[in-house]
Amino acid sequence: MAYTTSQPQPGGFLSRLGFGGKARSRKTAVAAEEMKRVQFTSPVLPYLFLFPQLAVIFIFFYWPSVQAVSSSFYLEDPFGFGSTFVGLSNYTDVIFSSEYQSIALFTAVFTVLVTFLSLSLGLLLAVKADRVIRGASTYKTLLIAIYAIAAPVSGLIGMMIFDQHVGPFVKMMSYFGWHMQVGLNYYDTAFAMTVVAVWKQIPYNFIFFLSGLQNVPVSVREAAMIDCRSGMRRFWTVILPLLAPTAFFLLTINVTYALFDTFGIIDVMVKDKPANNPVTLVYKVYADGFRGNDIGGSSAQSVILMIVVFVLTIFQFRFIERRVHYN
Amino acid sequence: MAAIDISSVGKIYNGGVRAVTDIDLDIKDGEFIVLVGPSGCGKSTLLRMVAGLEAISEGTVKIGDRVVNEVEPADRDIAMVFQNYALYPHMTVRQNLEYGLKNRKTPKAEIDARVAEAARMLEITQYLDRKPRALSGGQRQRVAMGRAIVRKPAAFLFDEPLSNLDAKLRVSMRGEIKRLQRRLGTTSIYVTHDQLEAMTLADRLVVLNGGKIEQVGSPLDVYHTPASTFVASFIGSPAMNLVKAELQGDRLAIGPSQISLNGYAPTSGAVTVGLRAEDLRVVSSAEGMPFTVEYVEELGSQRLAHGLVGDQAVTIALSGEAEITDSMRLSIDPSKLHFFDAETGRRLDVRAPATAVAAVAEPVA
Numbered sequence: 001m002a003y004t005t006s007q008p009q010p011g012g013f014l015s016r017l018g019f020g021g022k023a024r025s026r027k028t029a030v031a032a033e034e035m036k037r038v039q040f041t042s043p044v045l046p047y048l049f050l051f052p053q054l055a056v057i058f059i060f061f062y063w064p065s066v067q068a069v070s071s072s073f074y075l076e077d078p079f080g081f082g083s084t085f086v087g088l089s090n091y092t093d094v095i096f097s098s099e100y101q102s103i104a105l106f107t108a109v110f111t112v113l114v115t116f117l118s119l120s121l122g123l124l125l126a127v128k129a130d131r132v133i134r135g136a137s138t139y140k141t142l143l144i145a146i147y148a149i150a151a152p153v154s155g156l157i158g159m160m161i162f163d164q165h166v167g168p169f170v171k172m173m174s175y176f177g178w179h180m181q182v183g184l185n186y187y188d189t190a191f192a193m194t195v196v197a198v199w200k201q202i203p204y205n206f207i208f209f210l211s212g213l214q215n216v217p218v219s220v221r222e223a224a225m226i227d228c229r230s231g232m233r234r235f236w237t238v239i240l241p242l243l244a245p246t247a248f249f250l251l252t253i254n255v256t257y258a259l260f261d262t263f264g265i266i267d268v269m270v271k272d273k274p275a276n277n278p279v280t281l282v283y284k285v286y287a288d289g290f291r292g293n294d295i296g297g298s299s300a301q302s303v304i305l306m307i308v309v310f311v312l313t314i315f316q317f318r319f320i321e322r323r324v325h326y327n
Numbered sequence: 328m329a330a331i332d333i334s335s336v337g338k339i340y341n342g343g344v345r346a347v348t349d350i351d352l353d354i355k356d357g358e359f360i361v362l363v364g365p366s367g368c369g370k371s372t373l374l375r376m377v378a379g380l381e382a383i384s385e386g387t388v389k390i391g392d393r394v395v396n397e398v399e400p401a402d403r404d405i406a407m408v409f410q411n412y413a414l415y416p417h418m419t420v421r422q423n424l425e426y427g428l429k430n431r432k433t434p435k436a437e438i439d440a441r442v443a444e445a446a447r448m449l450e451i452t453q454y455l456d457r458k459p460r461a462l463s464g465g466q467r468q469r470v471a472m473g474r475a476i477v478r479k480p481a482a483f484l485f486d487e488p489l490s491n492l493d494a495k496l497r498v499s500m501r502g503e504i505k506r507l508q509r510r511l512g513t514t515s516i517y518v519t520h521d522q523l524e525a526m527t528l529a530d531r532l533v534v535l536n537g538g539k540i541e542q543v544g545s546p547l548d549v550y551h552t553p554a555s556t557f558v559a560s561f562i563g564s565p566a567m568n569l570v571k572a573e574l575q576g577d578r579l580a581i582g583p584s585q586i587s588l589n590g591y592a593p594t595s596g597a598v599t600v601g602l603r604a605e606d607l608r609v610v611s612s613a614e615g616m617p618f619t620v621e622y623v624e625e626l627g628s629q630r631l632a633h634g635l636v637g638d639q640a641v642t643i644a645l646s647g648e649a650e651i652t653d654s655m656r657l658s659i660d661p662s663k664l665h666f667f668d669a670e671t672g673r674r675l676d677v678r679a680p681a682t683a684v685a686a687v688a689e690p691v692a
Binding site for chain 2: 217219220222223224225226227228229230233237238241242244
């Protein structure tokens, strides 16, 4: 799997990606049982083998989390001269701040839009590319290539496209009477940000949807062709349900992407710009903590974010995965 | 139910590869046609062209009175059973059966009745609410057939439906398909590479080779008068012995030995002669062809002795109790010989000798 993300993922998740589903994970379980029977000469040895992985998880995940939770209860001196315990007031300050609320709302809208658009456009392109026969590999490579662009670079390219003076998109829109002011106008910036974020994520979704489509057995498609006249109806009733495992995986990845990985794009777009620009919660954590030196408030925000992600993950696996068919 | 008329149909793939050439086939209403041939002979391609899953490059296909070349598969009034079942894995058995009917806006009561009937016929009623993955191979194949039956189509198209089943199940499912087809009387085209399946199922066999029809006929016709060496070697188990021989007047020379033909000679010169393993007899007289046994296959009811006549491989089928010695002598009734052109492999018809001559031939057997 050359195209996995750097996101930490639940074990065995990728393997379920439409490549055999439950049967496969069952197989893994059997394999795991066999693994257990391996005899170690010393009882310490297995823990020694586990140590590097555990150390990484502990140092880069648990320790910072604990740090964040503990510092969220303190008011940190900006210059590092000690800290005062303030209880939950960091949290109440954040939650009842109207600025935070509007950023949270923007983040929600942004996440929904980016996830929905990049998933649906990726799927549309994959379905169309799946039908191409001549020059298929060139066509697919061209669609995938965008994924190789690093986030800040794509943010930069996006900036150029939406630039006040030289941006071709801005110029084009001005013919229609829309005078875009990215970086100044809240909604124009939000629009540009969403477009760039979606554009950046489409190739990723495209790759997975395409591989998912190619895993739908040809004979099942053909059986559907005989059973159902309308191609559209065939897509909704046969192809899409079989793509559901892929779509579910991508939904998780895309939500994470929209929430966290759009940081680079947002940074390029709003840095050095006036304050009235849309940012997401993650960006606010960064801005408050590292620009504003409000370590306590920033920690409280990141804890809230952690809880949101936790709830979201539970929701996804509990309620959506159940409806997903694993063949 | 309808007749299917395939006339001068050919298939050329992108890039100019020719898969099927000039096929003419008239399938009567209710007939069970089996397309048989080795892999790559174009039998599946032909079936898929009838189904509409493959564009027809040349010629026309008519189902009933309608030319269907440009008709969508869903509108051709056919149902297909695939080798790997091709069930919709996310639907229950019932939904699988209903899917084609729902898309055709069949009334709900009608759908329920048809599904219930098909399920009863195929004995899958207790599995209706299961997903295909919870079924065995044989059960899945029944569901696939059920999906075809509920549609009540003009024709069933079977694409090697039994190839994925184990040998025992294959035999019983074969019987079941035959029984169902008789009962429903639906025109069927069945593709297989298994000659035994072809023989047992077909009303008429179509033997294909290299994208062309080698022979069309009833299973026994094809077995007893194969039109070419290809058909002769493909139909029947063990395969017909094909040996090089020379016709010298009324005598046939196979290696060192000679057989008197009693007027059965079709031509003269070099020919390929076909001898069915079960037509060869062991004789004690010195007249017979000398046969050296190399090894014996025990089939229980039969013993197959593989060996050489001269330097050519020959197999003979003997009864289960027959004694086999290292070297034996064989004879054959000249009327049971099959002659093929040594060059083209086409059958050479024997001008039937006068009855008086035939009577003389009897003692030889």
